[in-house]
Amino acid sequence: MGRVEGKVALITGGASGLGAETARTLAREGAKIVITDVQEELGQKVAAEIPGALFFKHDVRSEEQWQDVVAKTVAAFGKLDVLVNNAGVVRFATVEDLSYADYKFQVEIMLDGTFLGCKYALPKMTKGGGGSIINISSIGGIKGLSVIPAYAAAKGGIISITRSIAVHCQEQGYAIRCNAIAPGGIETPMTAQAVSELAADAPGLEQNRNLGMGQPSDIANAALYLASEESRFMTGAVMVIDNAETIR
Numbered sequence: 455m456g457r458v459e460g461k462v463a464l465i466t467g468g469a470s471g472l473g474a475e476t477a478r479t480l481a482r483e484g485a486k487i488v489i490t491d492v493q494e495e496l497g498q499k500v501a502a503e504i505p506g507a508l509f510f511k512h513d514v515r516s517e518e519q520w521q522d523v524v525a526k527t528v529a530a531f532g533k534l535d536v537l538v539n540n541a542g543v544v545r546f547a548t549v550e551d552l553s554y555a556d557y558k559f560q561v562e563i564m565l566d567g568t569f570l571g572c573k574y575a576l577p578k579m580t581k582g583g584g585g586s587i588i589n590i591s592s593i594g595g596i597k598g599l600s601v602i603p604a605y606a607a608a609k610g611g612i613i614s615i616t617r618s619i620a621v622h623c624q625e626q627g628y629a630i631r632c633n634a635i636a637p638g639g640i641e642t643p644m645t646a647q648a649v650s651e652l653a654a655d656a657p658g659l660e661q662n663r664n665l666g667m668g669q670p671s672d673i674a675n676a677a678l679y680l681a682s683e684e685s686r687f688m689t690g691a692v693m694v695i696d697n698a699e700t701i702r
């Protein structure tokens with residue numbers, strides 16, 4: 455028996471990086487996988503490598519598309535047990551240089567996208583008898599980093615919304631847990647982009663280099679724990695996985 459045997463998991467931003475690795479990890483432990491992403495070709499490719507997995511093209515900013523992918527997941531697998539709100543983007547600029555359009559773009563994908571995912575997954579999870587929501591935050595939502603004001607707002611907001619939803623589920627007597635993961639620097643296409651776009655002496659980069667970067671599996675294994683019944687007493691929590699970066 456796998457650690458998440460028979461559970462149905464929907465993972466946004468699953469075409470790349472942490473989402474793709476989380477999909478592979480949960481599948482290895484017996485979950486049925488639905489990957490969604492705006493990157494269609496890459497998403498199809500990741501899904502094709504996972505036996506039985508489905509891919510749906512999905513922009514997490516769209517309320518309509520959220521309703522659609524949740525309905526399609528339940529139609530395909532009969533239920534929804536695990537939601538990983540993972541889709542994300544980053545635009546580097548200080549508050550003085552970041553355009554309002556780029557601010558809204560990031561907040562809509564990461565914070566609004568997470569809100570919509572929780573909103574439409576919850577009723578299906580309650581019908582199925584329970585579940586686990588895993589929201590991907592960041593250490594950028596915990597510490598002050600000057601070049602990511604919108605990303606920080608979204609990721610800090612994700613921690614707050616996670617707590618609110620966890621308490622709501624308890625108050626309602628739902629067997630649904632809601633937790634966040636706050637990764638530090640992990641080697642993915644997103645961080646490769648950061649390294650190429652940011653000046654070598656950009657604030658925050660030096661410390662990252664000194665502490666080293668994590669691997670996608672470092673986060674996927676945490677998601678596996680949160681998705682499984684092993685974390686049954688854990689809700690409203692933030693798992694910081696950053697090689698001690700935030701405590702320095």
Ligand SMILES: NC(=O)c1ccc[n+]([C@@H]2O[C@H](COP(=O)([O-])OP(=O)(O)OC[C@H]3O[C@@H](n4cnc5c(N)ncnc54)[C@H](O)[C@@H]3O)[C@@H](O)[C@H]2O)c1
Binds near residue numbers: 466514636637
């Ligand atoms: N890599 C890190 O160091 C790190 C650290 C902290 C947090 N995170 C967070 O982890 C998550 C995954 O990041 P990653 O490093 O794997 O990056 P990534 O760029 O490899 O993957 C992000 C995925 O999100 C998808 N996406 C972007 N906009 C979308 C939208 N509107 N709708 C649906 N999908 C969309 C992208 O197409 C991509 O496949 C993000 O939320 C990111 O902020 C990453």
